[in-house]
Amino acid sequence: MTASNEALKSLLYATADDLLILGHRNSEWTGLGPLLEEDIAFSSMAQDQMGQSLALYEILQRDLGERDPDTIAFLRPESEYRCCHFVEYPIGSYAFSLMRHFLFDQASYLRFAALAESSFKPLAFVSRKLLGEIKYHIMHGNTWMAQLSRGGEESHARMQSALNEAFPMALGIFEKLEHEEELVDAGVYAGSAQLRDLWLQHIEPALAHGGLALPELNAQEAGTAFFGGRKGFHSEHLGSLIEEMGAVLRSDPSADW
Amino acid sequence: MYGGGYIFDKPLQDHKDDDDPVKLAEFEARIDRGEKVEPHDWMPFEYRRQLIRLIEQHAHSEIIGALPEGTWITRAPGFRRKLALAAKVQDEVGHAQLLYNAAETLGKSREEMINDLISGKSKYSNVFNYPAKTWADTAVIAWLIDAGAIVNQVTNSKGSYAPYCRALERICQEESFHLKYGYDAVVHLATGTPAQREVLQDALNRWWPPIMHFFGPPDNASVHGEKLMRWKVKMASNDDMRQQFLNMYVPKIWELELTLPDPNLRKNPETRRWEYTEPDWDEFKRVINGDGPCNKERLAVRRTAEERGKWVREALLRPETQYSVPLS
Amino acid sequence: MSTIKSLDPRVTRFNIEEDDQSMQPLERRDYFETYEVFHQAKRGGRHTHVGSVHAPSPEMAFLFAKEQYGRRSTSTSIWVVRTSDIHTVGDEHSDMWENVPEKQYREAGFYKVRSRIEQFKKRHNDS
Numbered sequence: 001m002t003a004s005n006e007a008l009k010s011l012l013y014a015t016a017d018d019l020l021i022l023g024h025r026n027s028e029w030t031g032l033g034p035l036l037e038e039d040i041a042f043s044s045m046a047q048d049q050m051g052q053s054l055a056l057y058e059i060l061q062r063d064l065g066e067r068d069p070d071t072i073a074f075l076r077p078e079s080e081y082r083c084c085h086f087v088e089y090p091i092g093s094y095a096f097s098l099m100r101h102f103l104f105d106q107a108s109y110l111r112f113a114a115l116a117e118s119s120f121k122p123l124a125f126v127s128r129k130l131l132g133e134i135k136y137h138i139m140h141g142n143t144w145m146a147q148l149s150r151g152g153e154e155s156h157a158r159m160q161s162a163l164n165e166a167f168p169m170a171l172g173i174f175e176k177l178e179h180e181e182e183l184v185d186a187g188v189y190a191g192s193a194q195l196r197d198l199w200l201q202h203i204e205p206a207l208a209h210g211g212l213a214l215p216e217l218n219a220q221e222a223g224t225a226f227f228g229g230r231k232g233f234h235s236e237h238l239g240s241l242i243e244e245m246g247a248v249l250r251s252d253p254s255a256d257w
Numbered sequence: 258m259y260g261g262g263y264i265f266d267k268p269l270q271d272h273k274d275d276d277d278p279v280k281l282a283e284f285e286a287r288i289d290r291g292e293k294v295e296p297h298d299w300m301p302f303e304y305r306r307q308l309i310r311l312i313e314q315h316a317h318s319e320i321i322g323a324l325p326e327g328t329w330i331t332r333a334p335g336f337r338r339k340l341a342l343a344a345k346v347q348d349e350v351g352h353a354q355l356l357y358n359a360a361e362t363l364g365k366s367r368e369e370m371i372n373d374l375i376s377g378k379s380k381y382s383n384v385f386n387y388p389a390k391t392w393a394d395t396a397v398i399a400w401l402i403d404a405g406a407i408v409n410q411v412t413n414s415k416g417s418y419a420p421y422c423r424a425l426e427r428i429c430q431e432e433s434f435h436l437k438y439g440y441d442a443v444v445h446l447a448t449g450t451p452a453q454r455e456v457l458q459d460a461l462n463r464w465w466p467p468i469m470h471f472f473g474p475p476d477n478a479s480v481h482g483e484k485l486m487r488w489k490v491k492m493a494s495n496d497d498m499r500q501q502f503l504n505m506y507v508p509k510i511w512e513l514e515l516t517l518p519d520p521n522l523r524k525n526p527e528t529r530r531w532e533y534t535e536p537d538w539d540e541f542k543r544v545i546n547g548d549g550p551c552n553k554e555r556l557a558v559r560r561t562a563e564e565r566g567k568w569v570r571e572a573l574l575r576p577e578t579q580y581s582v583p584l585s
Numbered sequence: 586m587s588t589i590k591s592l593d594p595r596v597t598r599f600n601i602e603e604d605d606q607s608m609q610p611l612e613r614r615d616y617f618e619t620y621e622v623f624h625q626a627k628r629g630g631r632h633t634h635v636g637s638v639h640a641p642s643p644e645m646a647f648l649f650a651k652e653q654y655g656r657r658s659t660s661t662s663i664w665v666v667r668t669s670d671i672h673t674v675g676d677e678h679s680d681m682w683e684n685v686p687e688k689q690y691r692e693a694g695f696y697k698v699r700s701r702i703e704q705f706k707k708r709h710n711d712s
Contacts, residue, residue, distance in 0.1 A: 036350055248332055351652075368616055557601050580618050
């Protein structure tokens with residue numbers, strides 16, 4: 001069987017919106033980072049992530065009949081976004097941004113590695129192309145994680161506290177998609193729960209190397225505390241960011257900018 | 258991006274010019290032959306001091322310049338502009354890093370330079386003390402401020418200090434993308450809807466005085482200036498650079514049927530030089546000394562970034578390592 | 586204390602305290618040691634020196650070098666070397682690198698036989 005367009009859209013919007021929003025967040029570090037060299041690195045990753053989201057919006061337009069990438073990326077109402085809450089939160093401290101980058105890009109790599117085998121060919125093709133970029137993000141994340149979590153008591157404490165804050169949020173990446181069964185049955189997508197288990201295995205060595213422990217979660221945190229994004233229910237932070245991202249475009253959507 | 262013309266320190270009053278005359282003669286002969294100076298070569302005290310000031314201010318301008326433009330990354334209209342602007346601002350931060358390293362080869366550490374930036378002792382290009390209020394402002398900055406910076410940097414890249422020249426060579430390559438991107442964005446606004454043209458014209462009106470300020474006040478020839486010219490620290494007069502800029506860009510602005518807020522602006526067909534109303538140099542001095550619309554915010558942002566980054570740098574620091582001045 | 590409300594939404598979100606003058610000056614080596622960067626643009630080519638970066642470790646130096654010197658064009662390889670591990674001699678000895686022009690016997694261009702051959706041929710044909 002093949003997956004319906006509705007199911008494919010649900011997968012593509014979730015994946016693309018995560019990257020679009022986190023790309024915007026990461027771009028905010030330009031000029032504000034802890035050292036110049038790292039401002040440059042966060043900007044590279046932000047550009048990669050926005051570029052990756054564009055590649056997916058292009059599939060939505062070309063293969064699934066959605067509107068052009070600029071329109072769907074910047075001019076949808078909030079309830080039509082399918083990103084998880086995790087990517088919506090402001091950049092916060094550098095420790096939080098770095099932890100988010102580490103947790104998210106590990107998930108992103110696994111997600112694209114699985115999608116590279118997808119039965120939906122346009123997505124498989126694009127996914128294979130993006131893996132090299134994300135591999136570098138993982139190297140960047142792991143290197144920083146190792147150095148900061150082993151960089152003395154204060155730094156270790158900050159990284160542990162960033163992990164405590166970010167980990168339950170990160171579980172929101174793996175909220176079940178709309179039409180997920182259909183996507184899994186059609187061999188388009190590996191499934192959110194399966195990706196989450198794989199992700200837990202992958203982040204474990206880097207966390208252990210840095211002496212960081214996953215926080216004890218209460219039932220709600222381990223459950224659905226940061227869920228809702230995949231169904232269009234968002235944190236308080238998304239609305240204003242969407243407003244900002246499309247501010248100029250929305251002033252005259254028919255104009256050529 | 259850098260401008261501000263050549264604003265050098267006054268010669269030190271209490272400093273005896275105790276450079277070894279034999280070495281000085283060798284040094285000057287080397288420069289006369291068109292050779293470059295490398296970090297470990299002997300150089301006059303005043304040469305080192307003025308170069309540090311020049312390169313340091315250039316570096317500060319790049320990092321502070323990333324702020325007014327960085328403002329618009331999240332708001333840039335559409336993917337094409339957003340990605341290009343992110344890459345452009347990223348380049349500016351990269352330029353800061355290259356330039357700090359070039360200045361370090363002269364013996365002043367990055368930490369000392371940043372301390373002097375934050376305390377206000379060291380300046381940066383005046384244009385960045387003005388706000389980028391609309392999207393059109395970023396287009397004007399990317400086109401015209403970067404164009405001015407290229408005029409300045411291409412001129413400086415022919416100077417005598419090799420590490421600065423090498424950094425500038427790389428920087429100019431990247432700036433040419435900025436200029437093309439900025440021109441493209443301006444042309445889209447200029448050839449777009451009446452509202453787009455209006456916001457562009459407004460931005461141009463506001464940015465014209467800072468752009469005229471960009472190359473610095475007219476320099477009156479002094480003995481001091483002559484020496485810096487001879488040593489190829491100062492490569493052209495502020496007015497010459499301003500003329501070069503006007504000559505290249507005013508026709509392009511007029512071609513788009515945009516106006517500039519100076520009724521006296523014209524090229525004199527006889528002298529082949531541009532005539533214009535002198536911009537308000539008192540304002541220039543006021544702003545450079547801290548009293549511009551954005552000085553406080555720019556420095557507060559830089560200070561906060563340094564402070565909040567401190568724990569990160571401390572965590573990474575390994576006490577057994579030794580700082581070395583970069584080689585070249 | 587109130588925070589800066591900026592035209593820049595990022596800056597507003599950064600919650601910067603107004604009039605906070607409390608920053609301690611940076612200390613020497615706040616920004617680490619330096620590494621020299623060598624870049625190879627294509628396989629088989631030379632690694633050429635392109636500049637330096639500040640970094641706390643070779644791993645970080647590698648990341649920063651990739652960002653600074655390899656972000657626009659494809660690289661096949663990047664080397665980073667601690668600046669302090671590079672050895673050179675000081676300027677006062679720079680004259681020992683000079684070559685005196687009298688040693689042309691070591692250069693290919695020194696060996697010019699054509700005119701001798703022409704003379705030989707001419708002699709041969711004349712006889």
